[in-house]
Amino acid sequence: MKKIINLLAEIDDNGLRVDQFINKYEQSLSRSKIKNLIIKKNLSINDELSNDPSKKVKINDKINLIIPEPEDIDLKPFNYKIDIIYEDNDLIVINKKADISMHPGAGNKDKTLVNALINYNKKLSNINGELRPGIVHRIDKDTSGLVVVAKNNFVHENLSNQFSEHSVDRQYQTLIWGKLRPSKGKIETLITRSSKNRQLMSVSLSKGKKSITNYKTLEIFEKDTIPTFSLVECKLETGRTHQIRVHMSYKGNNIVGDQKYKKKFKKIKNVNKELENKIINLNRQFLHASNLGFTHPINNKRMNFVSKLPNDLENILKSLRKS
Numbered sequence: 056m057k058k059i060i061n062l063l064a065e066i067d068d069n070g071l072r073v074d075q076f077i078n079k080y081e082q083s084l085s086r087s088k089i090k091n092l093i094i095k096k097n098l099s100i101n102d103e104l105s106n107d108p109s110k111k112v113k114i115n116d117k118i119n120l121i122i123p124e125p126e127d128i129d130l131k132p133f134n135y136k137i138d139i140i141y142e143d144n145d146l147i148v149i150n151k152k153a154d155i156s157m158h159p160g161a162g163n164k165d166k167t168l169v170n171a172l173i174n175y176n177k178k179l180s181n182i183n184g185e186l187r188p189g190i191v192h193r194i195d196k197d198t199s200g201l202v203v204v205a206k207n208n209f210v211h212e213n214l215s216n217q218f219s220e221h222s223v224d225r226q227y228q229t230l231i232w233g234k235l236r237p238s239k240g241k242i243e244t245l246i247t248r249s250s251k252n253r254q255l256m257s258v259s260l261s262k263g264k265k266s267i268t269n270y271k272t273l274e275i276f277e278k279d280t281i282p283t284f285s286l287v288e289c290k291l292e293t294g295r296t297h298q299i300r301v302h303m304s305y306k307g308n309n310i311v312g313d314q315k316y317k318k319k320f321k322k323i324k325n326v327n328k329e330l331e332n333k334i335i336n337l338n339r340q341f342l343h344a345s346n347l348g349f350t351h352p353i354n355n356k357r358m359n360f361v362s363k364l365p366n367d368l369e370n371i372l373k374s375l376r377k378s
Contacts, residue, residue, distance in 0.1 A: 057121060057122060057123050057124045058121075058122040059119060059120070059121050059122070060077065060081055060118075060119070060120040060121075060122065061117070061118070061119055062076070062077065062080055062081075062117075062118040062119075062120075063115065063116070063117060063118070064076065064112045064113060064114055064115060064116040064118065065114065066114055068112050068114070069112065069113060069114045070111055070112070071111065071112050072108065072109050072110070072111065072112070073093065073098065073100065073105070073107075073108060073109075073110045073111070073112050073118065074086055074089045074090045074093060074108040074109070076112045076118065077089050077118065077120055081120075084122075085182055085208065085211075085212050086212070086215075086216075087182050087183060087211065087212055087215045088182055088183075089108070089120070090108040091183060091184060092120060092121070092122065093105070093106055093107070093108045093120070094106055094108065097120060097121040097122070097123065098118070098119070098120050098121075099118075099119045100112075100116055100117070100118055100119075101116055101117050102117070102119075130159065130169065130170060130173055130185075130186075130188075131164075131165045131170055131173075132170060132171075132173045132174035133165055133166050133167065133170035133171045133173070133174050134171075134174055135155065135166070135170075135171040135174065137149055137168070137171050137172065137175065138150040138151075138152070140201075140360060140362070141358075141360065144206065145205070145206050145207060145210045145351075145352065145353050146203055146204065146205055146206055146210055146214070146351075146352075147172075147177065147189075147203070147204045147206065148201060148202070148203050148204075148347065148358075148360050149168070149201070149202050149203075149204060150199075150200065150201060150362050151168065151194060151198075151199055151200060151201070151202050151344075152199055152365070153196070153197050153198060153199040153339045153365070153367075154196075155167060155168055155171070155196065156168065156196040157169070157187075157190055157193045157194070157196075157202070158186055158187045158190050158193075159186045160186070168202075168204075169186070169187065169188060169189065169190065172188075172189060172204065173188075177189070177204075177206070178206050178207070179204065179205070179206060180205040180206060180207050180208045180210065180211035181208065182205075182208045182211045182212060182215075183211065189204040189205050189206065189211070190204065191203055191204065191205050191211055191214045191215055191218065192218055192294060194344050195297065195300075195340075195342075197338075197339035197340055197342075198227075198339070198340065198342045198343070198344065199339075199342075199343045199344070199362075199365050199368075200227070200343045200344025200345060200347075200362050201344045201345070201346070201347035201360050201362050202344070202347070203347065203349065209352065210352045210353070213352035214349060214352060217349050217350060218294060221292050221293065222349070222350070223347070223348065223349045224290070224346060224347065224348030224349070224359065225290065225291045225294065225344065225346070225347060225348075226288060226289065226290050226291075226344075226345055226346035227288070227289045227290075227291070227299055227342055227343060227344050227345060228273070228286065228287070228288055228289075228342075228343050228345045228364060228368075229286075229287050229289060229299060229303065229310050229340075229341055229342045229343070230284055230285070230286055230287075230310065230311045230341040230368070230371065230372070231284065231285050231287055231303050231308040231309065231310055231311065232282065232283070232284060232308055232309055232311060233282075233283050233284075233285065233307070233308045234272065234275050234277070234283055234285045234308070235270065235272055235285060235287065235306060235308055238271070238272040239270060239271035239272060240269075240270065241267065241268070241269050241270075242266075242267070242268045242269075242270065242302045242305065242306065243265070243266070243267045244258045244259075244263075244265075244266055244302070244305065245258065245259045245260070245261070245262060245263035245264065245265060245266065246258060246259070246263045246264055246266040246295045246296075246297075246298065246301055247259045247262050247263030247264070254315070255297070255315060255316070256295070256296050256297045256298075256301050257301065258301060258302075258305045264293070264295055265293060266293050266295045266298050266301075266302070267291075267292035267293050268289050268290070268291060268292070268298060268299060268302045269289070269290040269291075269292065270287055270288065270289045270290070270302075271287070271288050272285050272286070272287055273285075273286045273287060273288050274286040274372075276375040276376070276378070278378060281327065281330065281375070281378050284311065284375060285308070286372065287303075288345075289302075297315075297316070299342060300313055300315070300316045300340065300342070301316065303316075304316040310340045310341055310342055311334060311337065311340070311341040311371070312334070312337040312338075312339055312340045312341050313340035313341075313342075314340075327374075327378055329374050330371070330374040330375065330378055333370055333371050333374055334371065337367060337368075337371065341368055341371065343362070343364055343365065343368060344362065345361065345362050345363075345364070346359070346360070346361055346362075347359070347360045347362075348360070
């Protein structure tokens with residue numbers, strides 16, 4: 056049975072974010088749960104629908120939040136080998152391969168990391184909805200590297216707050232076409248959903264979410280016999296959908312293997328056969344979540360994890376160095 060929360064904003068509530076306001080009076084609901092409900096259009100303010108958790112509350116605003124009846128979802132176990140690099144009673148750190156989605160979604164209900172965790176009988180938090188148990192943050196299906204998964208709601212909430220406060224260290228390695236100018240710096244833009252293709256994101260001058268990527272060039276491959284490539288390290292201050300891919304494309308240096316954000320005119324030419332074959336056969340973007348650091352929610356110790364480039368990416372670098 057669904058539940059409806061009805062609240063009236065008072066003087067002391069003026070200026071609060073609406074998710075913070077609701078949490079103030081309904082502490083049985085976590086901020087993450089409230090935010091998720093709002094995004095899914097379960098909130099009305101003065102009888103008008105809103106899906107913005109950050110919207111500020113004004114005095115005498117009538118706030119109505121619907122908590123829908125839980126969906127009856129049967130997540131099937133998926134027999135898939137997970138590369139777990141750390142686990143305790145509260146969380147799991149996984150080195151994700153580039154062939155698996157984080158959680159069930161349109162077109163893929165059964166063969167995801169969540170289904171694989173269920174196969175191993177892992178107890179997971181349920182704060183993020185029935186389809187995303189344990190999932191605190193995400194990386195794209197075709198991106199490899201480090202992710203942390205929560206086993207209970209307290210840890211999930213704590214880790215989510217660390218991500219929101221930008222206190223989580225997240226570094227990626229990527230191979231791009233050409234070289235960045237300047238060779239290191241900060242990209243700060245708004246990112247919103249593309250008006251031309253709703254499956255893509257794009258940089259906007261007027262709308263979207265603030266997005267910050269710090270980058271530095273680690274290595275440049277520049278020779279007469281091959282096109283120019285650069286190995287780049289990206290450190291995220293924010294974590295928007297496709298952020299690094301969008302920012303590299305915005306700079307004019309799209310990621311090798313990225314089929315969604317590739318430049319139409321970009322073609323492989325003047326490349327030796329071995330390197331050409333490896334790039335053509337790379338069925339995903341050259342993007343790897345190499346470093347992940349956060350404070351453990353229970354013992355308050357700082358934890359840092361490192362993941363080496365997987366073989367498919369490392370082999371391309373070897374060919375470039377050999378060339």
